Amino acid sequence: MALEDSSFPSRPESLSLPVVEKGKGPVEEASEVTASTGVFDVSEDLGHVVTTDTAQPGVNRSWKSKLAERQANAASEEYVKKLPRVVEKERGRFGWAKRRKTQRYVEKNGRCNVSHGNMRETYRYLTDIFTTLVDLNWRCSLFVFVMAYAITWLFFGAIWYLIAYLRGDLDHLEDETWTPCVNNVNGFISAFLFSIETETTIGYGHRVITDQCPVGTMLLLLQAILGSMVNAFMVGCMFVKISQPNKRAETLVFSKNAVISLRDDRLCLMFRVGDLRSSHIVGANMRAKLIKSKQTQEGEFIPLDQTDISVGFETGDDRLFLVSPLVISHEIDCRSPFWDMSQGQLEKDDFEMVVILEGMVEATGMTCQARSSYLADEVQWGHRFSPMMSLAEGFFDIDYGAFHQTFEVDTPSCSAHELSLAAARLEAHLYWSISSKLDEEKWEGSSLTNQSGKQLDNGKGGVVGPVSFTVGEITGIEEQSGPGELNGSVTTDQSESEA
Structure with missing residues (x-):
């Protein structure tokens, strides 16, 4: 049966918070500093200082003494804030216990x-650049997406501008007899716009490459392929990142x-x-792992050791x-890591159980x-x-409001x-009690007797006469025709004794 709270002595209301013991060193110095000005209490949860004026009522103090007191109180507050916080405590089912501040693994x-x-070895991220980009957060992914296009447009736009500059197309803008590499490219901006049109295959028709520029033709093919x-x-x-489950x-x-x-x-x-x-x-599948540090028999300390927790793998209940x-x-059996854990040990123990649910999404087919x-x-x-x-009319109604309720x-x-x-002890006790009860009933009908026949002394120190011992429920042994042993019973007759 579960232990009731009433079995423990109740704690008065005045002790609703644990008393902070005075330590050594800085804490004692802080108490000495505030001894003349007031009494302060360090709150465990907030760490603030509560001051109580110790001046007697009716006594007027000068403004200098009040100012000095305020400065001392402020200094004590700043000093106490720098002190390490007291470990929080809470009252459990087994009395006052320290509240664990456990860092989660998951x-x-x-x-x-x-x-x-x-x-x-950060270069390994570049060997799998696709997965690296997919694993980035959305802010970085959008930044990489925009910069990839902007850099390629600027790069090829600069090359188109360089070709126009080297061929002298910019010096013959007004010459109608001059055939440029790209029509209507009169500066870097126009070359950048032509790069965008080429890579995105927009094709507005205003800027177009001519057949008098073989270098431009090769660059056009290269930009089309790389684009x-x-x-x-x-x-x-972006598609993989959007479709991730x-x-x-x-x-x-x-x-x-x-x-x-x-x-x-x-x-x-x-x-x-x-x-x-x-x-x-x-195809939903459930797994569970126990995360707990342990020390081996050889003295090796294993932090965050993972132990499998069976949730029906042998029987198929995990599917x-x-x-x-x-x-x-x-089920907590002899193979479970919680086999020796009781309620008291649970409140003192420090572990983390990670549960994992895996399956395939019906809509997308992804895991x-x-x-x-x-x-x-x-x-x-x-x-x-x-x-x-x-059970409702024609369907089963599920109330998710009670999902977390216990x-x-x-x-x-x-x-x-x-x-x-x-x-096991109870089963053994019942087994032996039933056996002993049956034995009592059996022995009431036939008790152990030592039956002896007529003893005859032949003068030679021998005993003549039928002597028989009956054990258990064996009866009528004297009627047996031959001597011998039967179920632990021994029969002797006169002829045997004479022999």
Whole structure:
């Protein structure tokens, strides 16, 4: 049974916040500074200073003393703000405990909280430039998209201007007998506009290349080819980025908390997952990982070690038909990393459980992945998820307002290991109690007796006569024709003794 809060002594209202113990060093100096001016209390949550005037009422102080007091109070406030904050505390089911400030490995929205630094082989990003551009955020992607076109237009525009300048087309603008390389190119701006028309195949018809410029013809072919490559590359990057199924994961929701309670007399760790869209995830598959640092038997420390948490891989329960919200259950057995975790250890433990849902988007056919995580503080012991499905007229109605709601149920506070040992002891006790009861009933009908026949002394130290021992329910051994042993019973007759 779950431990009730009433089993612990209640704490008075005056102790609603933990008392801050005075430390050594700077804290004692700060208390000495403010001893003459007032009393300050360091708030654990905000770290501000509350001053209380210790002057006696009715006594008028000079403005110099008030000014000195204010300056001392301001100095103490600045000094206290620089002090390290007191560790926050909260009252749990087992008394006052330190509130853990755990850094998440995976955020609740699925973003991995990992930053890669001191990478010396950055050239590897250029070897896969397409994936690099797709992985950029939208701001950088748009900037690269615009700059790719602008640079190519400016580059080829400068070349067209250089050709016109070297051939002397700019010096014969008014000469009608002169055949330029490109008609109506009278400066850099016009050459830039001709470059845009060539690469984008707009073709306004005002500026056109002539047949008297073979260099211009070669440049026109080169720009047309490179322009097509730039268009295919940049448009392909933008299309892939737009069609990425990352936003599809926004409509795949996980419960805010995970729960631990009994299912079929077994402790199970459960969380809920649902899909908000009517288009389903095809071939949905669920996985879970435990992120926790550990130390090996050889003394090696492994930070953020990953341990697999079974959510039905052996039985196929990890393959989901995600039409309505489902409760994913992990049975805490001897292979589970939570096998020896009790309710008290849960409140003291520090771990993170990462859950991953993968599947194919029905509309686009692309693979989608949604992630979330649960810290030890977000696992509720002795709770169960509230039902959210009801039968309406002709369909099943799902109330997503109860998606994150849980309610408390009776759950043992011991670990699954201790619970299995208790169940084994209870089973063994029942087995032996039933066996002993049957033995009592059996022994009431036939008790152990030592039957001896007529003893005859033949004068030679021998015993003559039928002697028999009956054990258990064996009767009528004297009627046996031959000597010997039968089910632990020994029969002797006179002839044997004489022999």
